Amino acid sequence: MGEFDLLARVLDRLPPPSPKVHVGSGDDAAVTVPGGATVTSVDALVDGVHFRRGQASLAQIGSKALAAGLSDLAAMGADPGEAYIVLGVPIDLDEEGCLEVLDGLTELAVATGTTLAGGDVTRAPSLALAITVVGHAARPEQLVTRSGGRPGDVLVVTGELGGAAAGLLVLEELDSAAGLSADEAAALLARQLEPRPRLDAGRALARSGATAMIDISDGLGGDAAQLARASGVGVTIQASTLPVAAGVAQVAAAAGRDPLELAAGGGEDYELLAAVPADRVTEAIAAVEATAGAQLTPIGELAAAEGVEIRRPDGSLLQSAGFDQLA
């Protein structure tokens, strides 16, 4: 089957691998000489579960699969290193289609300095990708886990929230784009279909003393709960401070939804949520602006009492949960 040589052909077209990669694709395994600390994450995306082929281009599907993995590296403050790709090919995806998926993926790899160092292509009942990403840091202490947050730390978030959830509504409900300009609608769709991992911001936050960090893949509330639980603390978030993306209010209104719920509960924004000591927040804001050109917004703080509360501007609860409800 010709398409099963595709990966080798795609990899052969790429720029030379990073100096860490001694043996790339084509042997039994890739050989790297990483040095320092290595960060590894695996993610799977399956048609009908994580995406729908009709709603996104094949290039967007490939790109988003890699972006989700690289976002995990960003949330550790790691440098991107290598990626390994498993592509499951259904019977109705031809060679050209496979190439589109891999082209979308390689474009993001090149843009982020990630070496595609190997993979496996197999027949599968539906389009599926499993991506292994490997990142690096000079020393393990430079990396930021989820578990170092302390009461009094300020909770900060990069960029804007709710855009991916609003983009999904625009994809699924035609009317929900009614109040938007063409540019606003395109921006929201891009948030849903072409997320970009916050690699620069993650490293800037790590250098600015972030004590805990996670990427927002499941939604602010759930991911804040993960961070808080891992750190053994609680979190209070002021919904009035959330940086809601442009156009989210209009989409929410058209769809009969609460914009704050899209911002606090919608997933896949792939922004970074971090705990930063109060006396380093100003430094962190400046560092994220300088290195990533992104805003960093304080949205709440870590508290001794466990659980997560997100309060509306009027003081009422938007979300509240003990950790046992968030499993």
Place this chain on the structure above:
Amino acid sequence: MGEFDLLARVLDRLPPPSPKVHVGSGDDAAVTVPGGATVTSVDALVDGVHFRRGQASLAQIGSKALAAGLSDLAAMGADPGEAYIVLGVPIDLDEEGCLEVLDGLTELAVATGTTLAGGDVTRAPSLALAITVVGHAARPEQLVTRSGGRPGDVLVVTGELGGAAAGLLVLEELDSAAGLSADEAAALLARQLEPRPRLDAGRALARSGATAMIDISDGLGGDAAQLARASGVGVTIQASTLPVAAGVAQVAAAAGRDPLELAAGGGEDYELLAAVPADRVTEAIAAVEATAGAQLTPIGELAAAEGVEIRRPDGSLLQSAGFDQLA
């Protein structure tokens, strides 16, 4: 969905991770401090493509998926390190079934000293596993690629061949076990369903100066061609010297097949095929016997002329191909 916490529960039950693993499962990514050279390989196995659920137990499916990955590390002469598991769960596989898959996999991980350091569990249309294995060596020069073979090197193979292919015939054609004792039939089934990666033999061969090495997953002829092509040489194999597993002759006779074709063309034996300089073959045989308790058999040699020939005892060709036919 409860089963999606399964991986965390399984990982929590395991022995402590190796000292290389600083942060295991449960954060955005695993953190390791590998040192030296790192070897990475990814493999996917899909129900109906690589295995059939009815023909193997769920534990065997999990175990074989990891074995296939570890076999790639063995073929580099690497020490096993970490594994990351993507489990795709179909609607008709319940929590207990998932645990059986993971238990089979973890049993082999523990037996080989492999740390399960992370993973992802997702809904999927059919049972599927994607396994990332990471191995280690103190220095990259200690690892054996496919590409270092030289004309005059002796081609050696570990263990016995044809057992996995004969085991598959026993699984698929009841009559083909006719001439076998119960023990022989069980041994052939085990070769097909519960392969064991030749990690000790791989390291022994690396220390004994192997210039090129590959594991036999696709079949001796095809894998020999891969090694020869990567090394820029040709290969001649004497079929009379092949170490054919016990029972293969009887199964082949019952199924109307040629036993040499099962040994030379059947895949999934997961033995190691290596090129060794002629003056180190005796040392390599002793080292594989001493460290892995396995036989190492010289079966042919590398030649300057490209292509692969496997000759029958009477001198006629069993297989012959230029590399362009073996893509």
